[in-house]
Amino acid sequence: MRCRPGVRSLRVRLVLFTTLVLGAVCVTMALTTVLVQRARLLDELDQRVRDAAARSQGGAHYRAGSDTDLGFLGEQGQPAGTVAARVAGGRVTVAEVVAGGGARQRLTAAQRAALAGIPADGTLRTRTVPGLGTYRVTVVGGDGADVLAALPMAAVQDTVHRLVVTETVIAAAGLAVAGCAGAVVIRRQLRPLGRVAATAAAVARAPLDRGAVTGLVRVPAGDTDPGTEAGQVGAALNHLIDSVESALAQRQRSEDRMRRFLADASHELRTPLASIAGYAELMHRGAARIEPELAWRRVSAQSARMTGLVEDLLLLARLDEGRPLEAVDVDLATLVAEAVWDARAAGAGHDWRLALRLDEPATVTGDPARLTQVVANLLANARAHTPAGTRVTVAVESTRACRVVRVRDDGPGVPPALLPAVFERFTRADASRARGTAGGGTGLGLAIAAAITRAHGGRIEVASEPGWTEFTVTLPGVAGGGGGGGGGSP
Incomplete structure (x- = not known):
């Protein structure tokens, strides 16, 4: 080289x-x-x-x-x-x-x-x-x-x-030999540095400003020996290239998600807007086959649907920006029990169960309205994607370290291909978990639940197989908070 x-x-x-x-x-x-x-x-x-x-x-x-x-x-x-x-x-x-x-x-x-x-x-x-x-x-x-x-x-x-002449000849010959030997040795020692420079130049020529960037060249393993200065430079350059490639891959994934998000949001907003525009045009023309009261009801329904979508998007944007939420002591057991009662009223065809396993008071610090939204979205997801008669068990567990809410159903399960993206925005379940309802969700419920959970310092997970699905929300507890104990079903 x-x-x-x-x-x-x-x-x-x-x-x-x-x-x-x-x-x-x-x-x-x-x-x-x-x-x-x-x-x-x-x-x-x-x-x-x-x-x-x-x-x-x-x-x-x-x-x-x-x-x-x-x-x-x-x-x-x-x-x-x-x-x-x-x-x-x-x-x-x-x-x-x-x-x-x-x-x-x-x-x-x-x-x-x-x-x-x-x-x-x-x-x-x-x-x-x-x-x-x-x-x-x-x-x-x-x-x-x-x-x-x-x-x-x-x-x-x-x-x-004669001594001066002899010393001069010997010194000149010695310098010539030493210079040649030094040039050979230095050239050999600098070869790894040359390969490191060539690698850096190749990476610099890569189109890092656009598209997916993968397969960047690395310094050969033989030139990353930490026992030599050139090897240390080569190892550091490889680490830098790994970091750059990871950051660029993350950037590409973020851009892909943003494009998909904009496309899905545009699609979701276009449907109610088109319906509202159509009914408004019919009312403007005074079409005899359209009753004004029915048209207004449809316009109001589509407006409410669009308003809900916009509010969900605004909530996600605020959570992404890290805006502070309300922070008060919340009894998680009471909050979950009320959410289960609401779900039972909305989905009477399901078998709703509540289990409380409290070794410590189930108190958390957070925004009660947002925490209620997390539980409500998980219950709505179970109701919307499982057939009538499905048993949905909601368990609240409280230990010294954390508070846990588990939502388990015995429905058909989440398709394995969908599991990695289940908390991403505008992700919709496969037809195998759909009940065939005419109106579908926006695909933001689980994304909102995940964002709110992270904002409270917790985490949300899902595990699923045919005949069983469980969502787990883990939140940090509050020492000395109030709570209750016992167990039962509503």
Whole structure:
């Protein structure tokens, strides 16, 4: 895989940085080696200069002669290039150099001038003698004679020069090898980062702003090792992609529900509006076959149906916005009992039963009107979708932790395909649970019950199989609330 420009730039910078660091280390080591070696060679040369000065001084002492006598240079042991001189008052009176083959050569005035002015304190100094090169020089005092001795630095300089060249060649070769090796290693180490960047680029090119977004690419599992920095980045990117995909899927589901909701609401409102418009047109034309009283009754019925639908939609909207509900202590047992009596009056063809199982007072904090609506909607749902003669048992259970209302019937059951969406808006039962009534519901009753339950901090669940269906509403209890106990049936 080819690296993206950003990764390539990072790789180049890393290689350059590594090379510079290695170069600095090599230069430091080379300079240290050269300086140490030069110091050692100079120490050896200085010791030889002192030895030569001592021999020259001894020769001058035992060979009494004029102040221009340098016969001691002929003594054995004087190396080629050795310079010896007699010094008087800081002025070089005579100076000779040992040439090749042991021959002695007298220095010129200019060469002697280069050696003048050195105090006779035995200190080593560096002087450049024209025609001879650079020397290490010292002057020592004697019995009436000051002697100068000097040895050339050419050997030291040549050795240092060769050492510098050698260190430079070795350092350059080492840097080249280290740079190539570093480039290979860094390139290999950055490959996972390149794949992570490619994954991020692929996700960025995906059409995230529209439609269902699924199947986004992920960083390969081999590039998500938490033990490496690149692996941590890959794992974090995969987690981010999972979150983005989940959020987009949720957004798509929300949009689908909203479109379905608008379509269903439009359909529900269109039917009564069409009926009202039709009757109004007939009344306007004064059609003889339509009695005004009947037309008004139909218009009023359709208006009431449309008003109820709009009120249900407004209630759901308020609950979605999280508007606060009334919060008072409510005796859930009494509320459910009254709802069962109302259901028995509305559906005399069913067998209604009430059971109270109260270990604690059945008190909850909430809006009594809305809680009544929850129970009434569940009972209306059981009445509307089960045949006559069906037994509907409503149980109220109270424990220290919660209050539970169960609505159970022995009707045909909810179709399995409908169970996941039973609390969604405009969901209608299959024909297998319908009684064949002419007027159907709006499909908002269970959605309203679920929304009100959630607004009270509770939850609502459903379980069903052929011949049995049970809705369960669980609400948080109130400690110390009033209530009752016992059981029975109305």
